Structures are given as structure tokens and as C-alpha cells.
Amino acid sequence: MKGRHETVIDKRPVNLDLASFRWPITAMASMPHRISGFVLFLAIPVVLWVLQESLASQQSYDALQILLSGTFAKLILWVIMAGLIYHFVAGIKHLIIDVGIGESLEGARRLAFLTLGISAVLILAAGVWIW
Amino acid sequence: MVTVTNLSRSGMSDWIIQRFTAVLLAVYVVVIASYFFCASEASYETWKEFMSCLPLKIFTLLAVISIAAHAWIGLWTIATDYIKPLLIRAIYLIACGVATFVYVIWAFQILWSV
Numbered sequence: 123m124k125g126r127h128e129t130v131i132d133k134r135p136v137n138l139d140l141a142s143f144r145w146p147i148t149a150m151a152s153m154p155h156r157i158s159g160f161v162l163f164l165a166i167p168v169v170l171w172v173l174q175e176s177l178a179s180q181q182s183y184d185a186l187q188i189l190l191s192g193t194f195a196k197l198i199l200w201v202i203m204a205g206l207i208y209h210f211v212a213g214i215k216h217l218i219i220d221v222g223i224g225e226s227l228e229g230a231r232r233l234a235f236l237t238l239g240i241s242a243v244l245i246l247a248a249g250v251w252i253w
Numbered sequence: 254m255v256t257v258t259n260l261s262r263s264g265m266s267d268w269i270i271q272r273f274t275a276v277l278l279a280v281y282v283v284v285i286a287s288y289f290f291c292a293s294e295a296s297y298e299t300w301k302e303f304m305s306c307l308p309l310k311i312f313t314l315l316a317v318i319s320i321a322a323h324a325w326i327g328l329w330t331i332a333t334d335y336i337k338p339l340l341i342r343a344i345y346l347i348a349c350g351v352a353t354f355v356y357v358i359w360a361f362q363i364l365w366s367v
Binding site: 156159160162163166167170173174176177178179180183184206210213214216217220 | 272275276279282297300301304320324327328331349352356359360363366367
């Protein structure tokens, strides 16, 4: 595998220094899409547990309501909601590109900028709603 | 090169499954969110009634299956991009697969008892 590519790659400049990487805005929109997807997968047991307690009985519903009024619980809830909002907005950006809108470099940049902006506003709104 | 196989052994159908489940889940999220915005008096009674009506129950089960497929494709993609040693990749994917399976059963069990 390595030997096959060596002749091609050898003379290219290689920069693996993360501090000097220039992150284009499209990458800055794409990376959190992956990260939020992974975070949401990790959050599944939390969400399922909350769903279970919310539906089990009036008692467990009330207990959950008290638990979710704590600061730490609200923070976790906000992180999960932020992940969901970002993944949702970035996913819609993907679908928009899939139907052929914003395929140019400039269009892709604009969509990435919109994704970051819209999700930032929605995540802040979710924070206000929780608190 | 030998890789751990993806969901359907075809990039094209993975691509379609990812989009199809994405749209379904996006609609589902909007429906669930609308409960919290529309229900002026969120209570145990209204929440349980909302979640136990048959159309939504079916939609929730569809969403659970969609999450499983959608997450698997995403987790598999991450694995092929970042985890190069095959043994570690296999262990990671098995862990993801088992977790996904457990979550699906758990979600079905929650919905069954509603």
C-alpha cells in the first residue's frame, strides 16, 4: 500500500502541523458535523433513559422534571440539543448540495457560512429555552 | 485492500440510505419539537397521549430503525477514515454494532410498554 503511493506522494510538501493548518470555512462546517454525529451516538443511552422515565409513570415523570431542573442536567441537555441542532442544519446543507445548489466553491463557502450562522443562533435560542 | 464491510457492501446504496433516513429523522425531530412548542400545558398525561397514538408510535419505531442505519453508516465512515489498524477498527465497529443493537431493542421495549 505504502510502496505503491510513495512515488506519487514523495515530492509533495507535507504539513501535518495542526497549529499552522489553514482551515477553510467549508472544513470548519464539515468537521463539527462529524463530531456532532458521534456525540449524538454517545448521547443515545441518555436520551433513551429520559424517554423511558418520561413515559413510565406520573412519579417517574415528576422525578425526571426535578432532575432536569438541575444546572448540570441542563448543561448536558443543552450539549445534546446543540449536537442535534448542528447535525440537523449541516445535514440540510448536505441535502441542498445534493440537489445541485451551491456546488461551486463560492456557493459552498456561502452555505458553510450559513450553516455555522444559523446553527449558532438556534443553539443560543435552545440555551435560552432551557434556562 | 481488505476492509471491514459497510452496511450494504455498496457505496451507492449507503449514500441513498443515509439521505433517506436523514430526511425521515429531520421530519421526526420537527414533529417531536412541535409538541414542546405547541403544547401549552406539557404534562405527563398529554405527553403520554402524544407518544402512544398509533401514527406517532409507528413513526418513532421508524425513526429508531433509521437512527440505527444512519448511525452505523456514519460510524463506519469515521472508522475507515481515522482508524487504520484493522484489528482496532474491527473492535471499534463491533462495539458500535453491539451498542446499536442494544439501543434498538431498548427503544422497542420502551415503546411496547406505552
